[in-house]
Amino acid sequence: MDTPNAPIPEASAPPGTPADVNRRLGALLEQIAAGDQAAFAEFYELTSRRVFGMARRVLIDVELSEDTTQEVFLQVWQNASKFNPEAGSPLAWLMTISHRRAVDKVRSSQSSTDREAKYGASSQDIDHDSVSDEVGSRLEAEAVVRCLATLTDTQQESVRLAYYGGLTYREVAEKLNAAVPTIKSRIRDGLIRLKTCLGVS
C-alpha cells in the first residue's frame, strides 16, 4: 500500500490483534529500510520469539536455532527495502524467510539418521504449541484451534511434519509409509481447508 504517511496505526486497530501487529511491523520495515537501528530493535522485540520458536521446533539444537535467528534478522536488515506489502503481510514475509532458513539449515547440517531421531522428538510436542497463546487475540487463537480441527488427522500430520519437521513431501511419505502423490494432496487440501476456515484472503 502507498501509505507511508498513514496516521498512527495503533489508534485504528485494537492492540495485540494480528492486523495491528502487522501494521506496526510494516511501518517498522519502512524505517529499517532507511537504516533505522531503533526500528530494527523494536522489530526484533516484536518478532524474535516467533522466529526463534519456529527455528527450535525445526532444528531442536539451540545453537543452530540461534544462528538461524541471527541470519534471519540480518536478512531483515538488509532486505527491508524489498518487502512488498502487496505480496503479503510483514509477519508472513518474516516467517517465510525464517522457515526457509531453518529448513535449509536442517537439511544441510544434519544427517538423515540425526533428523529421523530429532523430528521424531519434535513431532511429539507440536500439538500443544502449534497455537500461539501469547501474541495475537484470543479470538484468533481460538479460530486456529477450531480450524485445525477441520482438517483430517492425516492432513494435520502431513502439514506439521513438513512445517516443523522440515521434511519434503517425499520424506513425509516415507515416514508415514504413504504414497507420494497422496502426501502432496494432503498438504494441498489441508492448507486450503485451513485457509478457507481462517478466512485468509
Add this chain to the structure above:
Amino acid sequence: MTDINAQNNGRVPGGFAADIATDLASGRAADLAEVYALDAVDDAERAAIEGYLLSAPQAERAAFDERVRQARETLATSFAAEEEPPAGLLDRIMASLPSQDTTAAPDARPAQEPPAVPPVVARPIRESSGLPVTDELGAARKRREERRRPQGMRNWLVGVAAAAIIALGGVGVGAYVANQNDPLNQVLQAGDVRQATVNVTGGGTATVTVSPSKDAIVVKMNDVPPPPAGKVYQMWLIPKDGSAPVSQGLMDAEALSKPAVVKGISTAAALGITVEPTGGSASPTLPTVAAAPLGA
C-alpha cells in the same frame, strides 16, 4: 477434497504424480503452490518449479503466486510456536549489522530519466580486484531500480531492447571464469554457501553454489553437452523486481568445463541459462535450459 489419487499417471484431474516434473508437465503447477509455500520440496524441485514459472503464461503464474501468498499467510497464522531467544542475541546482531546496500528507499529517489543505455558489449573481464564487475552490476541494478515499475515477469520480454543490459562476459566469458582462483575460492569457501543442482535441458546438470555474504554464486556445468554449432550458453540474473534479465556472460564449448563466478546476486530472484546465437543476445531466448532460484 480427500486425498484420494485415483491414478498415478499425472493426467487425472485432481491427481498428483509421484514427481514434480510430471506434475508440471501435466499443467498442475498451481496445485504445487501449497507444497512449495511449505518448503516441502528439495532444492532441485524448487528450481524446477521456478524455472517452469519463468516461462509459464501470466495467468498460470498469477494463480500460483496467489495461492503461495495465501498459504504463507495461513502458515504464519496457524503455526505460531514461540520461545524466548537467548539473552544478548539482539546485541550480537546489532553489533554485526552491515551497512545496507540500498542507500535510499526507491520512493526517496528523485524521478529522473534513465541514463543513456550502454550498448551490449562483448569484452572479457580481467578481474584483478573484483571491483569493476561489482560496480558495473551495481550500476546496472541502480538503473533498473530507477526504471522500476510494477510489471509481470512476462513483460521483461517487451521493450527489452531499450533496457540497459550489460553483457559482462562476451565471447570471452571463460575469462571471468577461469583461473581466477581468488573470487572463485572466496565464494566456494565462504561460511554460508548453499548448493543446488538443477537439470539442464539437453543433458547434464548445473551446480549452483550460492554465498549471500559474498553476494556471488559459482555456476558449474556437469556433463552438459557443448552448445550446437553457432550457439552458446548465456547466463542471466533475473531481478526480483521484475525488470529485464541481466546477462552474466556466455559459455562456449571451452568455457563449459570451468566454473563461472557471477556477482551481484542480492537483487536477483533466479539464475537462468539459455541457448543463444554466438555472440550472445540482449535478451534471453526462452525457454531456459536451466534455472535456479537464488535465496528467499
